[in-house]
Amino acid sequence: MNAPESPAPIRLTSFSHGGGCGCKIAPGVLAEILKSSSRFPVPPQLLVGIETADDAAVYQLNDEQAIVATTDFFMPIVDDPYDFGRIAATNAISDVYAMGGTPIMALALVAMPIDRLPVETIRAIIEGGESVCAAAGIPIAGGHTIDSVEPIYGLVVLGVVHPKNLKRNAGARAGDKLILGKPLGVGVLSAALKKEALSPEGYAAMIDNTTRLNVSGRSLSTLEGVHALTDVTGFGLLGHALEISRGSRLQMRISMQQVPLIDGVARLAADGFVTGASGRNWAGYGADVRLGSGIGAVEQALLTDPQTSGGLLVACDPASVDEVLEIFRRDGFAAAAVIGELEMGEPLVIVD
Missing domain, CATH: 3.90.650.10 (PurM-like C-terminal domain)
Known part of the structure; x- marks a missing residue:
C-alpha cells in the first residue's frame, strides 16, 4: 500500500495580488485621493503631518520629547511565513528610524484567511515579526486581528525623538x-x-x-x-x-x-x-x-x-x-x- 502523498507546501505569495511595498497605491492615484486632506487645521504640536508625504507623523510633547507614530502592512512578498513576518516588521519599524527616532513599542495588525491558512502558518508569521521587534528592543504591546481574503501583516510603531534631532x-x-x-x-x-x-x-x-x-x-x-x-x-x-x-x-x-x-x-x-x-x-x-x-x-x-x-x-x-x-x-x-x-x-x- 502506497503512503499518502504529503500536501503541497503553501505558497503565501499565491494568496496576494501584489507583495510587499509593491502593493502601495500608485503615487498619482494617492495624490488624487489625498489632495483635499490638508484643508483641516492642525495643532502646532504636530511637527510632521501629511504635507510632504513623510515617513511618519511626529507630535511634540515638550521641549525634550516628540512622539513618532507610523503604521505599515502588506501582503506576502515571500512564501516562508516566518520570513514574511520578519520583513513586514522590519519595514514598519524603518519609518521611525527614517525620522531620526528610536522605536519604543509596536502593535500588530493581523488579517488572515482563517479558513485557508493553517494556524501554524499564521503563528509563524507573528513569531517572525516578534523576532524583529526583539532585535529592535521593543515589545509588541497589543494589536488587532480580522478574518481576511488575503494574508496581511504589519505593525503600528511608536517611537521617540528629540525635536532638535528630527x-x-x-x-x-x-x-x-x-x-x-x-x-x-x-x-x-x-x-x-x-x-x-x-x-x-x-x-x-x-x-x-x-x-x-x-x-x-x-x-x-x-x-x-x-x-x-x-x-x-x-x-x-x-x-x-x-x-x-x-x-x-x-x-x-x-x-x-x-x-x-x-x-x-x-x-x-x-x-x-x-x-x-x-x-x-x-x-x-x-x-x-x-x-x-x-x-x-x-x-x-x-x-x-x-x-x-x-x-x-x-x-x-x-x-x-x-x-x-x-x-x-x-x-x-x-x-x-x-x-x-x-x-x-x-x-x-x-x-x-
Whole structure:
C-alpha cells in the first residue's frame, strides 16, 4: 500500500495580488485621493503631518520629547511565513528610524484567511515579526486581528525623538550629497520569486536586505550636516528622491553608475522580472524625471522598483559624507554609497 502523498507546501505569495511595498497605491492615484486632506487645521504640536508625504507623523510633547507614530502592512512578498513576518516588521519599524527616532513599542495588525491558512502558518508569521521587534528592543504591546481574503501583516510603531534631532524628507540644501544605504532590487527579486525563477543565493540576498533594521537613522539624526532623511520603499528610488527634491524645492542629480544594486538584479530585470508597481510608479511621477540618453528600460525599471524595507536616503553636507558612510558601515550597510547631489533649480530628478 502506497503512503499518502504529503500536501503541497503553501505558497503565501499565491494568496496576494501584489507583495510587499509593491502593493502601495500608485503615487498619482494617492495624490488624487489625498489632495483635499490638508484643508483641516492642525495643532502646532504636530511637527510632521501629511504635507510632504513623510515617513511618519511626529507630535511634540515638550521641549525634550516628540512622539513618532507610523503604521505599515502588506501582503506576502515571500512564501516562508516566518520570513514574511520578519520583513513586514522590519519595514514598519524603518519609518521611525527614517525620522531620526528610536522605536519604543509596536502593535500588530493581523488579517488572515482563517479558513485557508493553517494556524501554524499564521503563528509563524507573528513569531517572525516578534523576532524583529526583539532585535529592535521593543515589545509588541497589543494589536488587532480580522478574518481576511488575503494574508496581511504589519505593525503600528511608536517611537521617540528629540525635536532638535528630527529629520524630515524636506530641508535638503543646495550642494548636499545624496547617499543611499541599501542596494536596490527587492521588487525584481520578488517578481522572480513569484515565478519560481529566483536562485537560493538571490533569495538569501533578498532576505538579508529586507530584514536589516535601518538603525543608522538614530545616529544620523544627531549629525548637524544631515539635512534630510527618508527611506526608500514602495515608490522606488526615484519616487522617494522626488519627495526630497519637492520638499526642499531643489533639483536633484543621480548617477546611475553609482547606485548600488543587489547582485544579479540587472540581469533579472533585463529578462523581464519587473513588477507592475514599477510601471505604475513611473506613470505617477515620470513627468518630473529626466533620464539621460544612456538610461534605458532596464535602468528605469530598477530606479522605479518598489523596495520593501529599503535603505535610508540621506541628503547631507559634503563635509559630512565620510561620517555618514562610516555610520552606515559600522551598522553593517556595506553597499552604502554616494549616488548624487542637490542643486538650485526646478524640483525634479535628473539621472545620468
